[in-house]
Amino acid sequence: MLSLLDLRARIDAGRLTPDGAIGLVREAIAHREPEVGALVCVDAAPVIPARGPLAGIAVGIKDIIDTADLPTRMGSSIYETWRPRADAPVVARLKNLGAVPLAKTTTTPFAFLDPTPTRNPHDPGHTPGGSSAGSAAAVAAGMLPLALGTQTGGSVIRPAAFCGVVGIKPSFRLLPTVGVKCYSWALDTVGLFAASVADAAHALALMADRPAIAHMGDAGAPRIGIVRQEFCAAPDPEAEAALAKAARAAERAGAMVRDLALPGTFGEAFAVHGTLQDYEARQALAWEYATHRDALPPLLRAALDAAQGIETPAYDAARRTAHHARRGLKDVFSENGFDVLLTYAAPGAAPAGLANTGDSRFNRLWTLMGVPCVTVPVERNAAGLPVGVQVIARFGDDGRALAAAGLVERALRG
Amino acid sequence: MLSLLDLRARIDAGRLTPDGAIGLVREAIAHREPEVGALVCVDAAPVIPARGPLAGIAVGIKDIIDTADLPTRMGSSIYETWRPRADAPVVARLKNLGAVPLAKTTTTPFAFLDPTPTRNPHDPGHTPGGSSAGSAAAVAAGMLPLALGTQTGGSVIRPAAFCGVVGIKPSFRLLPTVGVKCYSWALDTVGLFAASVADAAHALALMADRPAIAHMGDAGAPRIGIVRQEFCAAPDPEAEAALAKAARAAERAGAMVRDLALPGTFGEAFAVHGTLQDYEARQALAWEYATHRDALPPLLRAALDAAQGIETPAYDAARRTAHHARRGLKDVFSENGFDVLLTYAAPGAAPAGLANTGDSRFNRLWTLMGVPCVTVPVERNAAGLPVGVQVIARFGDDGRALAAAGLVERALRG
Incomplete structure (x- = not known):
């Protein structure tokens, strides 16, 4: 590269x-x-x-x-x-x-x-x-x-x-x-x-x-919470292995690493991501849908078809749920003393074929929370395809996310 | 009309x-x-x-x-x-x-x-x-x-x-x-x-x-706080007269009307509106400024020239000040039991000439707070030009702002 x-x-x-x-x-x-x-x-x-x-x-x-x-x-x-x-x-x-x-x-x-x-x-x-x-x-x-x-x-x-x-x-x-x-x-x-x-x-x-x-320095000895996002389906073993490998490497490099189970609030927020996204997409792409529906590709067309049925109160409820979880996430960091969280970047390596771009389930909650996320490549799987992990920090703490990601990156090399 | x-x-x-x-x-x-x-x-x-x-x-x-x-x-x-x-x-x-x-x-x-x-x-x-x-x-x-x-x-x-x-x-x-x-x-x-x-x-x-x-109904007997925004220059007497007239009309119509002095937080938020606006405008209009600066009109060009000097930490501080005031505004409503606030819509009637579009000082804080605001026309000044007032409600309470504005509008007619 x-x-x-x-x-x-x-x-x-x-x-x-x-x-x-x-x-x-x-x-x-x-x-x-x-x-x-x-x-x-x-x-x-x-x-x-x-x-x-x-x-x-x-x-x-x-x-x-x-x-x-x-x-x-x-x-x-x-x-x-x-x-x-x-x-x-x-x-x-x-x-x-x-x-x-x-x-x-x-x-x-x-x-x-x-x-x-x-x-x-x-x-x-x-x-x-x-x-x-x-x-x-x-x-x-x-x-x-x-x-x-x-x-x-x-x-x-x-x-x-x-x-x-x-x-x-x-x-x-x-x-x-x-x-x-x-x-x-x-x-x-x-x-x-x-x-x-x-x-x-x-x-x-x-x-x-x-x-x-x-310029966050070398991140000192960051406190890292390992998050497995149990509110969605478990990943492939290769993603679990990459997470474990990254956690061990960080620990060897001096980080304090502990498992962290997220409260139920976050499962609820994860579940409303689609409501929020699709209700807004229906508006954002209203002209395209109204005038060029037949020219839209099938997955998007189907998503927008379904989105027409989302009721406004469901969207408003989704926004409240997300707002509540964003506040709760600050407490997760502060009460547990974590600098960053470490979790899967994806359910596994890239799927075979070009028809499927893969699954975003381990990413959606964090986009909804608005917090900085960094992908760090960890290793290749048996087929030679990369598998990575995701480092997450508080809102506005992009430098800390990158510093911890840098520590993991260096630790994996060493 | x-x-x-x-x-x-x-x-x-x-x-x-x-x-x-x-x-x-x-x-x-x-x-x-x-x-x-x-x-x-x-x-x-x-x-x-x-x-x-x-x-x-x-x-x-x-x-x-x-x-x-x-x-x-x-x-x-x-x-x-x-x-x-x-x-x-x-x-x-x-x-x-x-x-x-x-x-x-x-x-x-x-x-x-x-x-x-x-x-x-x-x-x-x-x-x-x-x-x-x-x-x-x-x-x-x-x-x-x-x-x-x-x-x-x-x-x-x-x-x-x-x-x-x-x-x-x-x-x-x-x-x-x-x-x-x-x-x-x-x-x-x-x-x-x-x-x-x-x-x-x-x-x-x-x-x-x-x-x-x-469909908020007739607003019952709303509790209205009269706000004079003392953190900026006083308005013309005609704006003060319109505010007093609207307040009296609302009171006659059954509203509970009381003066409210906003805490200093809001003067601070008012003061940072320009920093936040201009720092973002410098980015939003970066292409126009970089490639067509000479085609920009003089006031905008001067504003963007000045905006190039805003330091990023000042912008970040402005965002924090605004965030703090937004939270404080919820308390202003709830601690005082107000449904809406009533204040000037502008410093007076439309200025003479076409060169000056008038002053937004009584509007900027509320835009920064993200709360619903409604202009209600009150009367004509001596020159026959309209003078209005502004009704303001909590974030998300657009219906209540409009219901109270409707009460003021009807009361002024009656």
């Missing part, structure tokens, strides 16, 4: 120019893209800033994020020829930092569950996950050092795990969702994919203009 | 068809628009649904709200020829209810302070206010029975007061802001203008799919 910090170090040392770094990326794309199919389009002649803390860094932009210089197709024929007027603020910010939004990456249509043609770089017979399929796969394939995705259920953490890269879904609204095609305004969160925890932390700290995110 | 409920009653009784109702509106537009200048464009051949609870109701859509069938110019030359792909969810919802989004209404550029050419229907030498200038003026001029606006500081409540119409800024996110050009994602709120409180309540209840909003 291409490390953002490594590229930047070579540029800072005068051993590589920003133009040269973009050239490396183009070579990697020429080599890997035909097999992986992670990109919707590549800018043939982008502006390449000579300066800036991210100068020379090519970034993949999930194709539901508006770009003024490249089409934005939402993964849908309805937007086949669409070109937004403006860059989304996250894209404008990247340019302002010197980065080059070089390519649009594949997304499932409107970031729901219907698959993309993208293949898992570790085995083209497997899905890379979704909905941020292209962003995860492009970083995993070494084509891009950084890519933007979004998560409404598990669309960053899950594909990062399936592709063996680091993914971060930051605290809700740490990065603006303006100019990002909406599915659920209470849930949609812009996230990042990178080759390492340090790369992801560096990029997020710059994008959010909060240097502390990348 | 055109009353939505009156038009609907005539349609329901078979005395008017939806086509006929749209025809009435077109006649009114032909008669009044040349003087008022409230409309950016009118749909020459819209679909006019025969059925639906809002069939026959022509609606004005503020020109920062996306429409698939009409241009969306944001009040700016940068978007002169812009046509969005999709309707914003609020527009799709109106169509679904049978309404006709007939016209786009003028907006200050990007809903900031630079004026529109729209004139106050009560005196063409005065501003209608802003930023939802055209929506307020079109309803006031009897051209439209309903119009959508947005409020980030005081862009619904203030122009409603200046134009002598009812305006409601609902609870934050009661109506989705998806497809609405963002200025500040923590503040932007979609609101409505109508000829009476009952008209506004009926439309909001339908748009939000919450019938209770229009």
Whole structure:
């Protein structure tokens, strides 16, 4: 994979120019893209800033994020020829930092569950996950050092795990969702994919203009709560094994590790995620549903058909349940003295075939809670496919989540 | 003015068809628009649904709200020829209810302070206010029975007061802001203008799919706290007189009315509104600022120039201050036993000239609190210009705000 910090170090040392770094990326794309199919389009002649803390860094932009210089197709024929007027603020910010939004990456249509043609770089017979399929796969394939995705259920953490890269879904609204095609305004969160925890932390700290995110130190001896999310179906043994391995590694590195059973409030919140998401999606995609229903892919069409029946009081009740759980989560951290939680990133490795982008059940509660989540790759399963874990911190504690994720990452290497 | 409920009653009784109702509106537009200048464009051949609870109701859509069938110019030359792909969810919802989004209404550029050419229907030498200038003026001029606006500081409540119409800024996110050009994602709120409180309540209840909003009964004998917002400069005597008159009328109608001095927390929250708004605007309009700064109008350009200097810790501190005040506001209501608050809608009647859209200082705190606010017209000043008051309820208590506003409206008539 291409490390953002490594590229930047070579540029800072005068051993590589920003133009040269973009050239490396183009070579990697020429080599890997035909097999992986992670990109919707590549800018043939982008502006390449000579300066800036991210100068020379090519970034993949999930194709539901508006770009003024490249089409934005939402993964849908309805937007086949669409070109937004403006860059989304996250894209404008990247340019302002010197980065080059070089390519649009594949997304499932409107970031729901219907698959993309993208293949898992570790085995083209497997899905890379979704909905941020292209962003995860492009970083995993070494084509891009950084890519933007979004998560409404598990669309960053899950594909990062399936592709063996680091993914971060930051605290809700740490990065603006303006100019990002909406599915659920209470849930949609812009996230990042990178080759390492340090790369992801560096990029997020710059994008959010909060240097502390990348400078939490070595996390000292964090107190880690192991969470198994018993309110949903158990994962595959390989996910359980990865969680146990990560926990042992963290403990060896000095962390205090303890099991934690979440109160029933969180099972209730988990159960209402779909009500909240789908009621908002019905509104967010009302024009598409009213005027182009037949052009919607089958899983999304069925979901929106069903969503028409959700009663407004059920939505209001779901919001109250989520609000109650968000408050309760603060107590879970403080009463138990935990710095972070550690849990599954996905039920197992990437499923076989491209028809199914995998299951987000271990991600949905945390998106609903709005808390920062980080995927750390742990190991390969018997078939050679990556399996990861998920590190979770309090709302606004993105730096601590990344610091603990970095500790786990280093401990697994050591 | 055109009353939505009156038009609907005539349609329901078979005395008017939806086509006929749209025809009435077109006649009114032909008669009044040349003087008022409230409309950016009118749909020459819209679909006019025969059925639906809002069939026959022509609606004005503020020109920062996306429409698939009409241009969306944001009040700016940068978007002169812009046509969005999709309707914003609020527009799709109106169509679904049978309404006709007939016209786009003028907006200050990007809903900031630079004026529109729209004139106050009560005196063409005065501003209608802003930023939802055209929506307020079109309803006031009897051209439209309903119009959508947005409020980030005081862009619904203030122009409603200046134009002598009812305006409601609902609870934050009661109506989705998806497809609405963002200025500040923590503040932007979609609101409505109508000829009476009952008209506004009926439309909001339908748009939000919450019938209770229009069926709170006659508000019984509400407990009303009079708030003078001493943390900012005092209003003109005419605004003070309107507040006193509305309070007396409410008391005569059976309300319990008492003065309420807000704790210092709210002055602090008021003071950080601009930090929060401008820091987000700098991001929301980053593309426009980076690529078309010279095409931005002077007040907005100066505001964005200044916003570049806001430090991220100041923004984070502003968010904490606002969060603290939001919690405190719940206590203000419950400890004092108030159903609603009553305060100024603006510092006075519409200023003379078109260069200045007026001051939002009596609106900004309440936008930041996310609570429902309603403008009720009270009287005309010596120059014949309307002066109104503002009714405010708890977050989520939109029905109670409208019920109390209805009581004040009736009491003033009686």
